Amino acid sequence: MTPGRYGDAGRPAPFRQVLLKIHSRCNLSCDHCYMYQHADQSWRHRPFVMSKRTLDHTAARIADHAIEHDLRSVAVILHGGEPLLAGAHTIDYAVRAIKRAVGDRAEVRFGLQTNGLLLDERFLDLFAQHEIGVGVSLDGPSDDNDRHRRYADGRGSHDGVVPALHLLRNERYRHLYGGILCTVDLASDPEGVYAHLLDFEPPEIDFLLPHGNWTKPPPGRVDDPIATPYADWLITVFDRWYRAPERRTRIRLFESIMALLLGGRSGTEAVGLSKIDLITVETDGAIEQGDALKTTEEGMAATGLHVARDSFDRALAHPAIASRQSGLTGLCATCRDCPAVAVCGGGLYAHRYRIDNGFDNPSVYCADLLAMIRHIAVTMSADLNSTLV
Structure with missing residues (x-):
């Protein structure tokens, strides 16, 4: 057995990624959003914009954690809600405060995830100044994207996002282009979605399974527990991507599964047994776990910690975070006995939830994950084998 392959508990892994919620509201009303459409409604009681005081506290916590664990680099993802609603001034202040606090002790890499509707040259010039990478959310052609990503009055958002993606394709800003985030929708044609996303020449596409669990299953996972509709959808894309004569766009989920099959590491918490190294700071300064947990029940992501008084090391000691870093031992018996466990890793933590026993279950996408992993393994x-003949 390769040491560490199965995510041995051992010493806690420090946080290398900080999800910074600089704005708690959004200019869209997407019906699949984990922030506003699921169990946890704590956003309603949080300030719209993260204050300078909270940003300063957060910057100090990031710096302290980097020094304490001798980190060479830290990733800070500016997030929301819609982070661009915070305005250029807040974004500029946040980046400068963090850079000032960390100094030359570690490299700080900044990214921002946006729906793209407010993204313009003014923002992009600021991002170029601070080297902030930009990811944009888009679910495919207008009919597919606008099925879920809509304004509160029902208007679709596709046509408003396209100009932002064209700007990022421009040579002036291309170095900032992080990629496109796309939520899988079984009602969409996978080949049509993939082809449309490729039109914008993204360096990477991140396909996400819609959030759901055993108590509140995602679409298509209700009637037949052994069916694999999401695997079928993703395999269609994988086959086209894998067989392309020139592969210019990375797909994080596929590349992670391939790396894990070869004994490497995953680039996403959706698969693999790597220790979760991400922490979230909300607009009010609350230190929380990953946002996906907001889809399970109220308060599940909370830790009771705050940047004004608590270090990130205190978060590492939190029982829920320790459990998420426990690797194989933190999985249910079904997962531990599965031959694909080193690759699947039990799937995304939030997708294992069931109201009567918490997270002691396989992923609600178990059948899909296994089918997809097997297909990729057989293909590889x-x-x-053909190269050895």
Whole structure:
């Protein structure tokens, strides 16, 4: 057995990623949003914009954690809600405060995830100044994207996002282009969605399974527990992506599964047994776990900690975070006995939830994950064998 392959508990892994909620509201009303459409409604009681005081406290916590654990680099993701609603001044202040606090002790890499509707040259010039990478959310052509990503009055958002993606394709800003985030919708044609996203020449596409669990299953996972509709959708995209004569766009989920099959590491918490190294800071300064937990029940992401009084090391000691860093031992018996566990890793933590026993379950996408992993493994094996003939 390769040491560490199964995510041995050992010493806690420090946080190398900080999700910074600089704005708690959004200019869209997407019906699949984990922030506003699921169990946890704590956003209603939080300030719209993160204050300078809270930003300063957060910057100090990031710096202290980097020094304490001798981190070479830290990633800070500016997030929301819609982070651009915070305005250029807040974004500029946040980046400067963090850079000032960390100094030359570690490299700080900044990213921002946006729906793209407010993204313009003014923002992009600021992002170029601070080297902030930009990810944009888009679920495919207008009919597919606008099925879920809509304004509160029902208007679709697709046509408002397209100009932002064209700006990022421009040579002036291309170095900031992080990629496109796309939530899988079974009602959409996978080939049509993939082809449309490629039109914008993203360096990376991140396909996300819609959030759901055993208590509140995602669409298509209710009637037949052994069916694999999400695997079928993603395999269609994988086959086209894998067989492309020139592969210019990375797909994080596929590349992570391939790396894990070869004994490497995952680039996403959706698969693999790597220790979760992400922490969230809300607009009010609350230190929380990953946002996906907001889809399970009220307060599940909370830790009771705050940047004004608590270090990130206190968060590392929190029982829920310790459990998420426990690797194989933190999985249910079904997962531990599965031959694909080193690759699947039990799937995304939030997707294992059931109201009667918490997270002691396989992923609600278990059948899909297994089918997808097997398909990728068979495809890779056939290619590897052919090179030896």
